[in-house]
Amino acid sequence: MKVFLAEQLQKANRAVASDNRRLLAAHGVTAINIIGGPGAGKTTLLEKTLERLAGRVKVGVIEGDIYTTRDAERLDRPGVEVIQINTRGACHLDANMVGQVLGELALPDLDLLFIENVGNLVCPAEFDLGEDCKVAVLSVAEGGDKPAKYPLVFHEATAAVLTKSDLLPYTDFRPEQVTEEILGINPELDMFLLSARSGEGIDRWCDWLERQLARKGFAIA
């Protein structure tokens, strides 16, 4: 009975996700679902990314948080449309939540939509939101055993970003070994090691984003 309900919910979610995907495609918007645990550095990565893309790519952000609007406030800046979803207890975004706010965004004016999920490395990976791709975010301070312990998000993602590389000297995180482990789960993943604080690796990440946009025919000015 419980499994049945879970399957029904997933089926309903997939249907709404397909609607979201069609709507985004109709407006040529590339949507990226950012997933990682609390404190993985998702918002800081977006802050840095918005700086780099400013004036060249029209970006919108849907911020998923349980209660607060703190992350949305951090990303709110001229030229960027930010919408907050407060899940009020729910540990992940679902397609319905995203579908309800898509109409609030000026989609014809957007090239790229980031959807920052609730800080949780587990449940968000199970829910299709209608995005073009998922990006898994893991901080080097979280430890190298995380991919094996939370494989689903890496299995579902198109790219994995290892953040806070500035902390590498103070941890026992081995980026080569962790990369190998992640590629063992999903050999197709594009891998990034970067620090939003120092700026290391941010260019490569932004180049990758632009290649994702190019797939929908967007040419960077």
Added chain:
Amino acid sequence: MKVFLAEQLQKANRAVASDNRRLLAAHGVTAINIIGGPGAGKTTLLEKTLERLAGRVKVGVIEGDIYTTRDAERLDRPGVEVIQINTRGACHLDANMVGQVLGELALPDLDLLFIENVGNLVCPAEFDLGEDCKVAVLSVAEGGDKPAKYPLVFHEATAAVLTKSDLLPYTDFRPEQVTEEILGINPELDMFLLSARSGEGIDRWCDWLERQLARKGFAIA
């Protein structure tokens, strides 16, 4: 309908949690439910704690992980009973999962039972397992905004442990400010700042554990 089901599940969970609590109390076992996001440092804290308590307190561990037995292997050592629960996708432990393995532990021989929950700062806080208290674990590398963003676990906990204090010089985490914010959510919380790596603050944490044991009449040799 969805809310109804959630309430029914919670009611059923509370009933099993009460059974677990009675069974643990009957054997004079103090049970502590450790909750934190992925990479908060829960297992490393337990490794250090087991070292300190070795020979004085008889400790058991229930390890909650989605798939792997890595954490259980890290904690497995002479004199410590470790049981792994693999949730196979579920993002938290529930009372039923814990109840099913309690019978596998030699409860009459135990003083203290750690239950390390799945790495998730959200969902585990909602499920009573029958523990005596919950401990919230947050790494200083996760950032100081986490208590406000994930308040439930701090609201439900008896103690909060800020881990990886050795990384403080390399982050913008302000322990006094975060402590104030946590106590704003729950003024009754006992607060700890420690590093399992350097050993800073571990004594105070172990003293606190012994006081929890003393409440059940246990006298440290």
